[in-house]
Amino acid sequence: xxxxxxxxxxxSTVKDEKVASLRFQVVQELDEHGKPxxxxxxxxxxxxxxxxxxxxxxxxxxxxxxxxxDGRPIDAAIMxxxxxxxxxxxxxYAKEDLDTVGWTVGEP
Amino acid sequence: xxxxxxxGRVVATRRSAGLDEVRLLIVQxxxxxxxxxxxxxxxxxxxxxGLGDLVHVCxxxxxxxxxxxxxxxxxxxxxxxxxQFAHDGPGPQIGAGDEP
Numbered sequence: 001x002x003x004x005x006x007x008x009x010x011x012s013t014v015k016d017e018k019v020a021s022l023r024f025q026v027v028q029e030l031d032e033h034g035k036p037x038x039x040x041x042x043x044x045x046x047x048x049x050x051x052x053x054x055x056x057x058x059x060x061x062x063x064x065x066x067x068x069x070d071g072r073p074i075d076a077a078i079m080x081x082x083x084x085x086x087x088x089x090x091x092x093y094a095k096e097d098l099d100t101v102g103w104t105v106g107e108p
Numbered sequence: 109x110x111x112x113x114x115x116g117r118v119v120a121t122r123r124s125a126g127l128d129e130v131r132l133l134i135v136q137x138x139x140x141x142x143x144x145x146x147x148x149x150x151x152x153x154x155x156x157x158g159l160g161d162l163v164h165v166c167x168x169x170x171x172x173x174x175x176x177x178x179x180x181x182x183x184x185x186x187x188x189x190x191x192q193f194a195h196d197g198p199g200p201q202i203g204a205g206d207e208p
Binding site: 060 | 127
């Protein structure tokens, strides 16, 4: 999976009926330091990710492995909303409403 | 599958069904010289890998077959620790206990 940021959503009225009921978000891929990579995907949101949320998305046929996207022409799915992540023991990102005061980088 | 080093961890309480208790680790892909080979990615952990471990990662839908619930949207899973790694190219072989 890749880390990404929800930067927008896609609305299309004329589309294949197999994807009619799905919500599409535009996700910009980020590196492990939270810096944007030059890569965007349109991913189906399966966990209720909102604008500006940092998420994980899966690509390829793995994206069809949810009840929402099973058997549909989908190759990217947001499968988690990130609370925090650390690299080499250093906290890189924590969602602002997460009480990070005194939160030590321990076993998640 | 490809070689990688575990460099970080992701915490995500809101996640797809079937992924509870599955740890999410940040992996830096490496080549046979243990040089950086590609962008970091996030993989599920099936072998209790820890920070700094040299591992190999299975990509694509097959990655879900190493997880407790296989019907999950996962495209990368750590499926093994690497203790030894021999290759016929130049450069050091990786032996047990080497600093990956």
